[in-house]
Every structure is written in C-alpha cells, then in structure tokens.
Amino acid sequence: MDARITLHVDGDERPLTLDTRVTLLDALRDRLSVTAPKKGCDHGQCGACTVLLDGRRTLSCLTFAVAQDGAEVVTAAGLASYDGEPHPVQRAFLENDALQCGYCTPGQICSAIGMLAEAASGHPSHATPELADAGGRDGPGGGPGAPGGPDGARRTTAPVVLDDAEIRERMSGNLCRCGAYVNILAALRDHGATGVTA
Amino acid sequence: MIPFDYRRPGNPAEAVATVIDHEGAAFLGGGTNLVDHMKLGITEPRMLVDVSRLPLDRVTETAGGGLRIGATVRNSDLAAHPWVRRNCPVLSRALLAGASPQLRNTATVGGNLLQRTRCPYFQDLTTACNKREPGSGCAAIGGYNRDHAVLGASEHCIATHPSDMAVAMLVLDAAVVTLGPGGERTLPLAGFHRLPGDAPHRDTVLEHGELITAVELPQLPFARRSAYRKVRDRASYAFALVSVAAALELEGGTVREIRLAFGGLAHKPWRARLAEEALRGAPATEESFRHAADVELAAARPRDGNAFKVPMARNTLVSVLRGLVNGAERVRTDRTEEDR
The missing domain is CATH 3.10.20.30 (Beta-grasp domain)
Structure with missing residues (x-):
C-alpha cells in the first residue's frame, strides 16, 4: 500500500x-x-x-x-561542511586509518557523532559509574523537562568523559569485520577526552 | 512481507479502537523487534497502528513518591533519567546492559516489555515452534538449548524472556497501566508475563487491542541500594545467559528487606520470592545468600545444553548481594568518618 x-x-x-x-x-x-x-x-x-x-x-x-x-x-x-571540508570525526577516521574496507565506516561515523552528543548531554553507558559512586558527577539542572542537549539528546546530568572503556561500550553496536577497532578507538579517543562534539 | 496499511492515531483511545476494529492490526512502537519479525515472516500484521508519537513520552514523579513512566519513553532516556539513576540504579543499569545505543534510542518502554524471545527456533520458520505456530512442537527440546529456560518451562516451550529492563522493574514492584476494550486497568508486572504452559504463543495476559500506556513504580526507598548484573557471552551487545536484579535493605548485619529477580532463566522475568523469604531477617552473610539461591533454584530443570545456568545463577546472585553489602559497609564507614 x-x-x-x-x-x-x-x-x-x-x-x-x-x-x-x-x-x-x-x-x-x-x-x-x-x-x-x-x-x-x-x-x-x-x-x-x-x-x-x-x-x-x-x-x-x-x-x-x-x-x-x-x-x-x-x-x-x-556531514561535510558547505565547502566540502570533512566533519572532524571523518577527519579523525582518516588521520587514524580507522578503516580497512570502509563498508561499516559511514555507520561508525554517524554512531560516533551520536555518541559524542549523548556523552555531552550526560547520558550514561554501562561503563559509567553509578551516581552514588561517582561523587559529584551529578550536575545541576537535571530532571524531566531540563533543556535539550546538543543534537536532541536530552541533558540530564553532567557531561561524561569518554575514556577507552566508555568508547568501547558506547560503540559496541557497530561491528567492523575488518577489525579496525583499535584505530576507531584511537580516532575517537581525542574527541572523547576533550569533549569535542562537533 | 505481506502488504499492510499504516495508521497514526492522535490519541490512545483512537489507537485502541483502530486495532480492535481491524482484525490483524498490531501496535507499532519503536519497531526494533516487530519490524524484524515482519521481515522474517514470524508475524504478518495487515495494519500497523503507530503509537510511537502518542503523548505517552513523559516521566513524572507521582504523589506517592514513585515514578510514572510513559509507554513511549525511549529506553535511553529512561536509563539517563536522574530520578531513576538516583533512586533505583538497578533499572538504569539493566537498561544500559540491554541492546545497543542505537536500539535504546529507538526502543520504547512498552515495547521492551512486549519484545519476544530470541530462541533461534522461534525465528526460523523452517523449524517446529509452539510459540510461533501452536501445535507444531518445540525444536529446542532435544535441540540447541544452551540459552533456554531452567525454571517454569513446559513440555511445549522452553524459551526465555529476553528483557533486562523487565527484570529490574520486577524488583521495583512495578505495575503496568493499560488501555483496552474494557477501559483502563493496572496490572502488577509480576502477573503480566505468562509461563508457557500449553499456550506458549501468549507471552503476556494482554488482550487484542490492549495498549500499554505507562509503567508505574511505587516509592521503594531501599532501592537506592540496588544492582543489576548481566552475565553474557561477550561484554556488550548480547543477551543474558543469566542476570540478577537485587535491592537490599540492611539493619546492622541483618537483611531487613530484599527484592530479587532473575533474567535469562525462564519464559518470564523471574521474581525469586523463595530466596527473598529465606533472606528476610537472616544474617547478611555469604552462607545465607548461597542457601537462599539454592532454595530458589531447587525447582530448576535444566536441559542438555543449559545445566551451567544453575550454578551461574547461584554464583551471580551471591556475588551481587555481596557487592551490595560491601557497598553498604562503605557508606556506613563514610558516614561515621563524617560524623567525627
């Protein structure tokens, strides 16, 4: 129909x-x-x-x-800018050789950009410590109806710093049969550590 | 896939009426399970009634100090909700142990409760499956049954329920609010999912056209000390072999209150009431925990491929409770130091 x-x-x-x-x-x-x-x-x-x-x-x-x-x-x-400049995450994939055949790469890159927005909005992952254990991670301004974070992920708590364990867990929904995981992690590590989201 | 009509009703009552009026109609939430089943030919709705944009996406605190979670709230938003993270970490942890971030961004709370088993025979149209095709038999009995049930199974079906979220909600004494042909009703989650018996094609007690509108959590102060542990074949993005949800209240060295549930062991999320009973008032020791697990698991009837689940469930339960007790001790020590 x-x-x-x-x-x-x-x-x-x-x-x-x-x-x-x-x-x-x-x-x-x-x-x-x-x-x-x-x-x-x-x-x-x-x-x-x-x-x-x-x-x-x-x-x-x-x-x-x-x-x-x-x-x-x-x-x-x-994702590229109006003059054709690659998105910073695309640039990081190129610079870190974060692909082999490239088939999974467009999905990896969209997923990574989503991940950065989620982390900036304070969305936890399975690798994120619980609030009670985290001592002061719980930032002000959280709660239902709190202002939206970047790219639609709702701001709930303080931004999450993306260490290797966080990146691995948060990118686990994207498989790479060439096994380029090591360099995908390297590409995303800089962005995660510095909290760059775009 | 057979052709289907698509409707997007404006309110829950219209959605319910549309499904009731059309034989072969089904509700569509996030679709992460249903769309896949339509591709595989497991289910063939002639009409999809899209409820994903109904105004059921709010999370609100109730007058009684609990939480009302709209049925279309996304799994990722619920996991990130500050009230949930603070007052019942078991629920946030269970949600985050499930699926992948992309799926959690799409999957709804109502849909999570209604997701169907991942038994490979259920998904394979060339094999016998009483859940998919009543009366055809069960290929898992005598077949590959490593992932299957050890509690509450029947000779007709040994499938397990795949949800993590529901296991956590079970220890939180959640209730499911629905709107159906007979109006609104509220069901305890503990009575929402069915055991297979001789009708494994029915996962829940819902009637045709009955729509989940919300899940309600009562106030449960001791759920602040709660945990979810999922044991699986890989560290992320895999279904549970065994999972344990627990909430614990201690008084000195004694268990004052406790809630326990297992995932991965049965046709439904399994509330471990016998273990709870054995532990209420008992010393919070490893010995009591092991005894309580044994009491609950005495009824286990493993198959060829899944006998490992019984010790795995016992050890996971003991480990989770030990962790909660140690956490409690740490909190108590911190407080004492502050008092000085």
Missing part, C-alpha cells in the same frame, strides 16, 4: 511515494540514491545502517520509512 511522505535528508527536502513495507534504509538507498548508510545484516545486529534521525543515532533498517514522515535524517554523506 502506497504512502506519500517527505523526508529531510542531509538538508534537502525529499518528497516521495513508497510502499509501507519499505524501510528507511531502503528508502534512502534505493529510492533516493543516498547510499552512505549501508545494508549489513538488515536485522539490527551490525550498525552499518546507522543514521542520525532527528539528531539521534538510529538503525535505519529497523524502521519503516512511512513511520518517519517529516523526519530529519543525517547520513555520513551529509
């Missing part, structure tokens, strides 16, 4: 008519020729299809496009 929707993809308004069965990933790749997000497993297990959906990292293979009518989608192809 056809549905008429509009997606905002990498800054462009993209109206389209599609079958309700089309996932967001297939809409991007096959209907709109936005091929940065990749189809790895198509079952939400590999992270290759990760995009920023209304500012938050999301698996585009596990949502129907029709359910995202009106959404803002940013893929790895939409």
Whole structure:
C-alpha cells in the first residue's frame, strides 16, 4: 500500500511515494540514491545502517520509512561542511586509518557523532559509574523537562568523559569485520577526552 | 512481507479502537523487534497502528513518591533519567546492559516489555515452534538449548524472556497501566508475563487491542541500594545467559528487606520470592545468600545444553548481594568518618 511522505535528508527536502513495507534504509538507498548508510545484516545486529534521525543515532533498517514522515535524517554523506571540508570525526577516521574496507565506516561515523552528543548531554553507558559512586558527577539542572542537549539528546546530568572503556561500550553496536577497532578507538579517543562534539 | 496499511492515531483511545476494529492490526512502537519479525515472516500484521508519537513520552514523579513512566519513553532516556539513576540504579543499569545505543534510542518502554524471545527456533520458520505456530512442537527440546529456560518451562516451550529492563522493574514492584476494550486497568508486572504452559504463543495476559500506556513504580526507598548484573557471552551487545536484579535493605548485619529477580532463566522475568523469604531477617552473610539461591533454584530443570545456568545463577546472585553489602559497609564507614 502506497504512502506519500517527505523526508529531510542531509538538508534537502525529499518528497516521495513508497510502499509501507519499505524501510528507511531502503528508502534512502534505493529510492533516493543516498547510499552512505549501508545494508549489513538488515536485522539490527551490525550498525552499518546507522543514521542520525532527528539528531539521534538510529538503525535505519529497523524502521519503516512511512513511520518517519517529516523526519530529519543525517547520513555520513551529509556531514561535510558547505565547502566540502570533512566533519572532524571523518577527519579523525582518516588521520587514524580507522578503516580497512570502509563498508561499516559511514555507520561508525554517524554512531560516533551520536555518541559524542549523548556523552555531552550526560547520558550514561554501562561503563559509567553509578551516581552514588561517582561523587559529584551529578550536575545541576537535571530532571524531566531540563533543556535539550546538543543534537536532541536530552541533558540530564553532567557531561561524561569518554575514556577507552566508555568508547568501547558506547560503540559496541557497530561491528567492523575488518577489525579496525583499535584505530576507531584511537580516532575517537581525542574527541572523547576533550569533549569535542562537533 | 505481506502488504499492510499504516495508521497514526492522535490519541490512545483512537489507537485502541483502530486495532480492535481491524482484525490483524498490531501496535507499532519503536519497531526494533516487530519490524524484524515482519521481515522474517514470524508475524504478518495487515495494519500497523503507530503509537510511537502518542503523548505517552513523559516521566513524572507521582504523589506517592514513585515514578510514572510513559509507554513511549525511549529506553535511553529512561536509563539517563536522574530520578531513576538516583533512586533505583538497578533499572538504569539493566537498561544500559540491554541492546545497543542505537536500539535504546529507538526502543520504547512498552515495547521492551512486549519484545519476544530470541530462541533461534522461534525465528526460523523452517523449524517446529509452539510459540510461533501452536501445535507444531518445540525444536529446542532435544535441540540447541544452551540459552533456554531452567525454571517454569513446559513440555511445549522452553524459551526465555529476553528483557533486562523487565527484570529490574520486577524488583521495583512495578505495575503496568493499560488501555483496552474494557477501559483502563493496572496490572502488577509480576502477573503480566505468562509461563508457557500449553499456550506458549501468549507471552503476556494482554488482550487484542490492549495498549500499554505507562509503567508505574511505587516509592521503594531501599532501592537506592540496588544492582543489576548481566552475565553474557561477550561484554556488550548480547543477551543474558543469566542476570540478577537485587535491592537490599540492611539493619546492622541483618537483611531487613530484599527484592530479587532473575533474567535469562525462564519464559518470564523471574521474581525469586523463595530466596527473598529465606533472606528476610537472616544474617547478611555469604552462607545465607548461597542457601537462599539454592532454595530458589531447587525447582530448576535444566536441559542438555543449559545445566551451567544453575550454578551461574547461584554464583551471580551471591556475588551481587555481596557487592551490595560491601557497598553498604562503605557508606556506613563514610558516614561515621563524617560524623567525627
């Protein structure tokens, strides 16, 4: 059954008519020729299809496009500045040789940008100490309805500093079958330690 | 995948009415489990009623000092919520032990409760599975059953429930608020998920068209001292072999109050009431903890592939409680030093 929707993809308004069965990933790749997000497993297990959906990292293979009518989608192809300068996270991947075949890379980069925004907003991970143990991590201004953090991640507590354990845990949803993890970690380490988010 | 109609109702009552009016209609939340099942052909709804944008995304403190969590609150937002992190770390820790950040950003609280088993036979249409196709048999009995249930299983199904969040909510005495054909009702989470019995195709007691609108947590002051431990095949992004949720209140060296639950052991999140009973009023020692675990696990009926889960569950329970006691001792020492 056809549905008429509009997606905002990498800054462009993209109206389209599609079958309700089309996932967001297939809409991007096959209907709109936005091929940065990749189809790895198509079952939400590999992270290759990760995009920023209304500012938050999301698996585009596990949502129907029709359910995202009106959404803002940013893929790895939409991250460069207007004059073509790569995003700092893309630059860090290049400088640290954080890829081999490159298939998982667009998903890794979108995921990393989502991760930086989440950490800046104080979102914990499984590697983050509990508040009671953290002694003073609990910053002011938290609570429901607190102002939104960067890129849509809701500010709740003080920013989380991303050490290696944090980065590993927070990037565990993105698999790399070439095993470039060591250099992906290196690429993200500088950003995490300095709290750079963009 | 068969063609389906898509609806986005404006309020919960309209959503419920739409599903009731259409045979083969299903609610769509974050979709992280349902979309996958539609791709695999496990379920074939003819209509999706999208509830993900209904105004059920608020987390509010209740008059009684508890928390009301809207059904469409994202798992990541609940895990990061300061009230949750402060008053019941067990829930935040359980959420953060589940899935991946991308999935937690999408998955809803209501959907998390309704996610289905990861039994490989349930997901493989070429095999027998009473949960997927009632009456077809259970390929896991006598097959690969390393991940499967040791408590409360039946001859028809030995699947486990995959949620971490629900295990934590169980020790918090959570209640599920629903809106259905008969109006609103509130169910204790402990009675929400079913044991398989002879009808393993039914995971919960929900009726067709009944929508989860919220989860309520009562005030439980001692849940400030609570923990979740998940044992799995890899350090992140894997389902539990065994998990333990616990909240503990001590009085001197004695257990005053306790809540315990297991994940990964049964068709539903397993509240360990026998172990709780054995520990209330008992000395908070490793010996009591081990005894309590043995009391709970006496009913375990492991299969060929999962006998390891029984000692793993016992040891994890003991370890979690030991950690909570040590944490309590540390807090007490700190306070004494402050008093000086």
